[in-house]
Amino acid sequence: MATISAPLPGIQVSEEGKLRIGDYLKWSVDHKIIGVQYAVTALFFFIIGGALAMAIRWELLTPALDVAADGTAYNQFFTMHGTVMIFLWIIPMMAGFGNYLVPLMLGAKDMAFPWLNAFAFWLIPPAGVLMILGYFAGQAQAGWTAYPPLSTMFSDGDGQTMWAIAIHLLGASSILGALNFIVTIRNMRPEGMGYFQMPLFVWAMLATSIIIVMATPFLAGGLTLLILDRVAGTAFFNPAQGGDVLLWQNVFWFYSHPAVYIMVLPGFGMLSEVLSVHARKNVFGYRAIALSSMAIALVGFTVWAHHMFTSLTPSLRIPFMVTSMIIAVPTGIKIFSWIGTIWGGKIRFNSAMLFGLGFLSMFVIGGISGVMLAAVPFDLHVHDTYFVVSHFHFVLYGGSVLAIYAGIYHWWPKVTGTLLNESMGKWHFWLTYVSFFFTFFPMHLLGMLGMPRRVAVYAPEFQTLNSIVSFASFVLGISTFILLYNMVYSLIKRKQAGPNPWRALTLEWATSSPPPAHNFHGDPVPYKNPYGYGTEAAYRYLEAQEAELGKSWPNLEEEPARALKPSSSPAGD
Amino acid sequence: MTQQISPMPERKLTRDEVIALKNKRTLVTVFQISWIMVFVCLAVVAIQIRGTSGPLPALNAIQVIVPLGATLALLGSVWTAWQSLKAIQADQRARFFVFWRYTLVLGGAFILVMLAVMAFNPYGDLLQYSQIFRVMVVYHALHALVIGAWMVQVYRNAAQGAYGSSDAWGVEAGAKLWYFVVIAWVLFYAVLYVF
Ligand code: HEM
Ligand SMILES: [Cu+2]
Numbered sequence: 001m002a003t004i005s006a007p008l009p010g011i012q013v014s015e016e017g018k019l020r021i022g023d024y025l026k027w028s029v030d031h032k033i034i035g036v037q038y039a040v041t042a043l044f045f046f047i048i049g050g051a052l053a054m055a056i057r058w059e060l061l062t063p064a065l066d067v068a069a070d071g072t073a074y075n076q077f078f079t080m081h082g083t084v085m086i087f088l089w090i091i092p093m094m095a096g097f098g099n100y101l102v103p104l105m106l107g108a109k110d111m112a113f114p115w116l117n118a119f120a121f122w123l124i125p126p127a128g129v130l131m132i133l134g135y136f137a138g139q140a141q142a143g144w145t146a147y148p149p150l151s152t153m154f155s156d157g158d159g160q161t162m163w164a165i166a167i168h169l170l171g172a173s174s175i176l177g178a179l180n181f182i183v184t185i186r187n188m189r190p191e192g193m194g195y196f197q198m199p200l201f202v203w204a205m206l207a208t209s210i211i212i213v214m215a216t217p218f219l220a221g222g223l224t225l226l227i228l229d230r231v232a233g234t235a236f237f238n239p240a241q242g243g244d245v246l247l248w249q250n251v252f253w254f255y256s257h258p259a260v261y262i263m264v265l266p267g268f269g270m271l272s273e274v275l276s277v278h279a280r281k282n283v284f285g286y287r288a289i290a291l292s293s294m295a296i297a298l299v300g301f302t303v304w305a306h307h308m309f310t311s312l313t314p315s316l317r318i319p320f321m322v323t324s325m326i327i328a329v330p331t332g333i334k335i336f337s338w339i340g341t342i343w344g345g346k347i348r349f350n351s352a353m354l355f356g357l358g359f360l361s362m363f364v365i366g367g368i369s370g371v372m373l374a375a376v377p378f379d380l381h382v383h384d385t386y387f388v389v390s391h392f393h394f395v396l397y398g399g400s401v402l403a404i405y406a407g408i409y410h411w412w413p414k415v416t417g418t419l420l421n422e423s424m425g426k427w428h429f430w431l432t433y434v435s436f437f438f439t440f441f442p443m444h445l446l447g448m449l450g451m452p453r454r455v456a457v458y459a460p461e462f463q464t465l466n467s468i469v470s471f472a473s474f475v476l477g478i479s480t481f482i483l484l485y486n487m488v489y490s491l492i493k494r495k496q497a498g499p500n501p502w503r504a505l506t507l508e509w510a511t512s513s514p515p516p517a518h519n520f521h522g523d524p525v526p527y528k529n530p531y532g533y534g535t536e537a538a539y540r541y542l543e544a545q546e547a548e549l550g551k552s553w554p555n556l557e558e559e560p561a562r563a564l565k566p567s568s569s570p571a572g573d
Numbered sequence: 574m575t576q577q578i579s580p581m582p583e584r585k586l587t588r589d590e591v592i593a594l595k596n597k598r599t600l601v602t603v604f605q606i607s608w609i610m611v612f613v614c615l616a617v618v619a620i621q622i623r624g625t626s627g628p629l630p631a632l633n634a635i636q637v638i639v640p641l642g643a644t645l646a647l648l649g650s651v652w653t654a655w656q657s658l659k660a661i662q663a664d665q666r667a668r669f670f671v672f673w674r675y676t677l678v679l680g681g682a683f684i685l686v687m688l689a690v691m692a693f694n695p696y697g698d699l700l701q702y703s704q705i706f707r708v709m710v711v712y713h714a715l716h717a718l719v720i721g722a723w724m725v726q727v728y729r730n731a732a733q734g735a736y737g738s739s740d741a742w743g744v745e746a747g748a749k750l751w752y753f754v755v756i757a758w759v760l761f762y763a764v765l766y767v768f
Contacts, residue, residue, distance in 0.1 A: 113600065175607060179603050180600075187599055188592070188596075213603060213607035214607065214610055216607075217607060217611040217613075218614045221618070224708070225618065225708070228708065234701075234708075236704065242625075242701060244625055
């Protein structure tokens with residue numbers, strides 16, 4: 001079995017398995033280094049976005065203005081919070097997982113275009129800096145959706161222009177990355193791996209990349225006009241001169257509804273891997289999961305106006321309501337397939353699995369509130385209230401972020417070669433899970449009671465619920481540091497993981513941890529079904545792999561009995 | 574999508590080189606499909622603006638014929654670019670130079686004429702429509718100029734002896750990106766002048 005890969009100009013062949021900090025701080029064309037660069041950059045911005053969230057919740061502890069100097073300052077908080085979380089945390093983090101994992105899962109040496117890959121990453125730090133420097137020029141304050149005339153006539157500061165340019169750069173980065181994924185997945189699969197033998201994470205990255213290359217250029221077009229309105233005196237969106245503010249909303253949502261799937265589809269892919277590996281069971285409905293991603297990618301382009309029900313021509317409401325309800329179907333198919341996957345499995349309740357299950361449970365709530373919002377009669381009442389804020393945090397935090405956590409616990413041993421501490425992982429999970437719920441669930445009630453979103457002061461009767469939300473959010477913020485501490489602790493302790501600690505069948509585990517510069521020691525042989533757990537053949541395959549690559553935790557060294565609870569020992573594979 | 578234009582030359586390539594070439598071809602194709610969406614976006618915006626801005630002024634004969642002529646020149650450049658690509662792949666260098674020169678001249682003429690048309694913007698009375706008209710022409714011209722610059726570079730490389738039947742990628746990329754410029758313009762032309 002041969003791997004296929006293009007020549008790799010300029011790749012540094014460093015010492016086998018040795019991680020050097022310096023390699024991560026400079027230009028590199030190794031997809032593994034780039035993947036880590038994406039992830040670390042994204043985590044940095046996650047902390048910034050999180051700090052802003054804390055500021056928002058502190059402000060909302062009481063009905064009066066407490067933290068923000070005025071309404072404008074508050075507008076800047078949530079504008080930067082939303083933008084940073086979406087464009088500098090979730091999207092780059094998912095790109096990081098994709099970069100690290102896709103070539104490995106395909107048994108390839110690198111992405112199709114290593115140089116382009118590095119270039120796409122290096123657009124992100126300057127964009128992030130530009131975004132944040134806006135603080136000194138009158139920070140952006142029109143929300144992450146940047147609706148004109150707020151983002152044009154009512155945002156004097158240059159920060160709003162810098163915001164738009166930064167988003168432009170981030171969009172370009174995202175498109176270049178996606179082009180690379182599509183070419184890599186199409187052309188660099190090893191012999192014997194057809195599309196329907198690919199790991200589901202690779203399918204998810206393919207669907208995501210297709211959405212990115214088709215939708216993000218629309219954002220580029222819209223932003224060009226917005227920037228021209230701000231700096232060149234055009235009046236596309238200026239109602240005072242006959243411009244049309246709804247034009248922006250249409251263009252923006254034509255990009256941004258698909259973009260919500262850009263943020264969550266990779267998470268779906270990670271979930272399929274995590275659930276199957278740690279339930280020791282074949283994925284239920286492989287084709288249904290793979291193809292429903294494609295269905296989502298397609299239908300996702302037909303629902304954008306559900307964000308504009310209140311401003312839309314009334315006759316168009318019903319068609320968009322119908323398409324929005326239809327898009328819940330492929331999502332539902334996935335949910336049932338995942339339940340089928342863990343059903344009757346030998347579940348290991350480790351941190352990765354817990355976060356996987358956390359995703360599953362919380363994302364369902366977000367999906368249901370999504371369908372509620374898709375119902376026009378309901379949406380007309382709760383549009384622009386905290387109900388919407390609750391909905392999208394259930395899908396983006398309960399979905400994307402919990403998936404990212406599951407992914408971190410699952411692939412950390414591969415990336416670093418060391419194990420994360422499981423007890424800390426469980427603390428992290430339970431604190432996050434519970435405080436997440438109490439941060440975002442009461443927002444449904446606040447919304448239905450009529451509390452609008454994007455306000456710094458509110459009616460006194462909303463105080464009790466808001467205080468609950470704020471206190472829970474502080475716990476949520478603090479719980480994140482358990483993960484960060486765990487990461488540092490793991491890197492210092494260096495408890496060895498070995499090549500395949502979870503006894504997984506996908507190819508990224510068929511090499512040492514971390515993998516050598518060109519990923520594999522020879523040509524890796526993919527197992528015929530990447531999820532064929534619980535069979536005699538899979539057991540033999542894993543045995544042969546262990547004989548070749550060496551042992552992994554928990555057999556690597558004698559573990560204290562505590563760490564070897566029955567549920568965490570590899571069994572039946 | 575990645576058609577083999579001639580089966581002969583690639584026989585000499587190594588396996589890795591074949592894949593590298595395949596990758597580059599896929600990249601250009603997917604890039605074209607992706608980036609055309611910006612032009613679609615601007616075209617849709619133009620249609621929308623026309624819907625709200627009331628009837629457009631009637632164009633006089635010159636205002637119709639000049640852009641039509643430029644567009645026909647651009648369409649002609651598709652054929653010349655294709656001829657020169659075929660020529661270099663068959664190692665007919667002289668023929669390649671002739672047709673590549675035609676392509677550059679036709680493309681250059683198109684850009685100049687359209688920029689002039691834009692300068693004499695016929696929609697001055699309709700604020701948003703005249704602005705989107707300018708944006709579209711300039712946005713397109715920027716792409717034409719950048720890709721045109723690459724095509725000039727290809728010409729200079731070829732003059733130094735680069736490219737041949739076994740290595741025509743630079744020419745192929747230039748030609749395919751030029752097709753992109755043409756398709757993008759046909760879309761704009763249809764929106765601005767036909768429908
Ligand atoms: C089951 C499928 C879903 C349906 C039917 C749905 C429906 C909706 C609707 C109708 C709105 C607009 C509410 C309003 O502003 O009045 C909305 C808002 C939103 N949805 Fe969903 N949604 C779904 C899934 C998702 C997913 C998976 C994500 C992200 C991963 C997501 C992210 C968002 C965001 C970010 C907003 C708010 C945007 C804003 O105004 O700031 N949705 N959703
Ligand atoms: Cu939506």
